Amino acid sequence: MSRPQSQAEYLARLVPPSVAARGIGRRALLRGALGVGAGVGLTGLLAACGGGGDQGGAAAGSGTVSFGSNESGTRFAKQREAEVADFLKATGTAVTINAVDHSTFQENINTYLQGNPDDVFSWFAGYRMRFFAEQGLIGDISAAWPLPGIPDTFKAQSTGSDGAQYLVPQAYYPWAVFYRKSMFEAGGYEVPTTFDALRALCQQMQTDGLTPFAFGDKEGWPAMGTFDMLNMRINGYDFHVSLMAGTESWDSPQVKTVFDTWRGLLPFHQPDGLGRTWQEAAQGMLQKKSGLFILGTFINEQFPDDEDDLDFFTFPEVDSRIGATAIDAPIDGFCMSASPDNEEGSIAFLKYLASPEAAAAAASTGLPFIAANSEADTSQYSQLQLKSVELVGQAENLAQFLDRDTRPDFASTVIIPAFQQFIGNPDDIDGLLKSIEAQKKSIFSS
Structure with a gap:
């Protein structure tokens, strides 16, 4: 490169x-x-x-x-x-x-x-x-x-x-989907460019005895990266920015689709993620037990001796009309x-x-x-840094990450507990989104 x-x-x-x-x-x-x-x-x-x-x-x-x-x-x-x-x-x-x-x-x-x-x-x-x-x-x-x-x-x-x-x-730094090159080579895996290909990769990893996604949301913010990627892929960057600014409804059909899609990915995640920090979740990749991790490039802190084995790809497109040209780059x-x-x-x-x-x-x-x-x-610059520059250079739109793109009180008191509630029990999406929207209206009108 x-x-x-x-x-x-x-x-x-x-x-x-x-x-x-x-x-x-x-x-x-x-x-x-x-x-x-x-x-x-x-x-x-x-x-x-x-x-x-x-x-x-x-x-x-x-x-x-x-x-x-x-x-x-x-x-x-x-x-x-x-x-x-x-x-x-x-x-x-x-x-x-x-x-x-x-x-x-x-x-x-x-x-x-x-x-x-x-x-x-x-x-x-x-x-x-x-x-x-x-x-x-x-x-x-x-x-x-x-x-x-x-x-x-x-x-x-x-x-x-x-x-x-x-x-x-x-x-600044980008968020992406990280993996170990040696694991992809050993498993014969290919970088997915569509959401269907990502799901197929996760299914193959499970068949091979791996947990597809390393995951830890004990601090409350790591899951925001997954939401950002899905929302920008499904509804587009402009909708995402408007949602963060409080001008779109959280209980809209657009956001419900995001959560429905996210729910379909949860079985591919490490279980009990709410009790695990992102650093602890990274150990799954370090030990070659997990194949993927949605995170920022700071993940390399956990790979002091294996950084050259780290690589990443941008979250693949979900809707071809929207593509995969928007990323988080705080x-x-x-x-x-x-x-x-x-x-x-x-x-x-x-x-x-x-x-x-x-x-x-x-x-x-x-x-x-x-x-x-x-x-x-x-x-x-390392190869990871150079690829980060390349990824950001190819992106058409960049967000700052959910808890930087919206009101701090809304992110801390509403989104963190709501996302953790969803991860723990993803079966009541309608009720959850209605609750988020009601709290949003109260906070944004103050």
């Missing part, structure tokens, strides 16, 4: 105009969320290490910047430490890291932002970022823009309803709190995090995240 010469062409497709132009009305935040994990929101008091040069066009000055990271326990955690060290060396401004795991950070973001958040924190582009910006819980970082190498399409996904910027993007980045203790240092640190140097350093972790900065060095 040849490496693309430039990221410019496919980056232009990452944020379709229909998404970038979507407005979001002011709404009330969900109250009563669980408290944040230990360490998040605690501001370090390390002294600055003297003056320094300019990083990314802005001098940080003296003082300390606190950094809330959602990378505890991952290979990216070490990279965050390296970024902090590089920033200190370049600017003389120290950064203290307060890290928790991804799921804890994400599920408690409401309480975190309403409490005592860090100066800078990890977050995501799109709808959910705009939602918090409208509540005044995320700081305006327009002063950090423009960012060399960051295209206007990414700027659109970093922009709030008021036209100001509230995020700097660093990386954009990860960083925001600033509404009232940072060190605003000048925070802006400088954000500019650094979006720079080609920081993006290239992040890529060196071996994690298959693709740099948002088109000027970043891609010469060290």
Whole structure:
């Protein structure tokens, strides 16, 4: 596979105009969320290490910047430490890291932002970022823009309803159907391009004594990826975006078809998935007991010695009239709190995090995240990263993932329990969808 010469062409497709132009009305935040994990929101008091040069066009000055990271326990955690060290060396401004795991950070973001958040924190582009910006819980970082190498399409996904910027993007990654090349070769399996072919592959895997799909939804969000793929394949990207925005009905015939189709796939999944994390589910593939896994490219965290055996394909088409040209490709980045203790240092640190140097350093972790900065060095990309670039480049529409494309309170309090209820008992689709729609109307009208 040849490496693309430039990221410019496919980056232009990452944020379709229909998404970038979507407005979001002011709404009330969900109250009563669980408290944040230990360490998040605690501001370090390390002294600055003297003056320094300019990083990314802005001098940080003296003082300390606190950094809330959602990378505890991952290979990216070490990279965050390296970024902090590089920033200190370049600017003389120290950064203290307060890290928790991804799921804890994400599920408690409401309480975190309403409490005592860090100066800078990890977050995501799109709808959910705009939602918090409208509540005044995320700081305006327009002063950090423009960012060399960051295209206007990414700027659109970093922009709030008021036209100001509230995020700097660093990386993105696609969701797909993962498999082990050695297992496909041993079983004589072929990559399916239609839904019927996917079902036939699952049936053959079962005949061969394999569990077709590794699956774990203990955290509540992994199943969202399956729903996104099915909805975009069955009803199309525009319907999916509208459903996420609350303008389509969850109890419509279109959504019922999605759940009927999903129900037909559940017998091919690992049983008891609600009691299993995605990391635990990945062990099924690692041990060659499961053949497929619908997940993001971060799956390679669980294959430190077998990454070269990992491969993926985009979820196949269900309806030939719609095709398979839409995928989830979330954009990860960083925001600033509404009232940072060190605003000048925070802006400088954000500019650094979006720079080609920081993006290239992040890529060196071996994690298959693709740099948002088109000027970043891609010469060290792995085959998984290169194929990720190719997949995103071929896609016509990209979504940000369900819990980033809709209201945070709706995703957390309605969708997660509803999807888990469906997985545990998929026999009452009508009742489930009526419940989702009723709750959606209540939340979206607030």
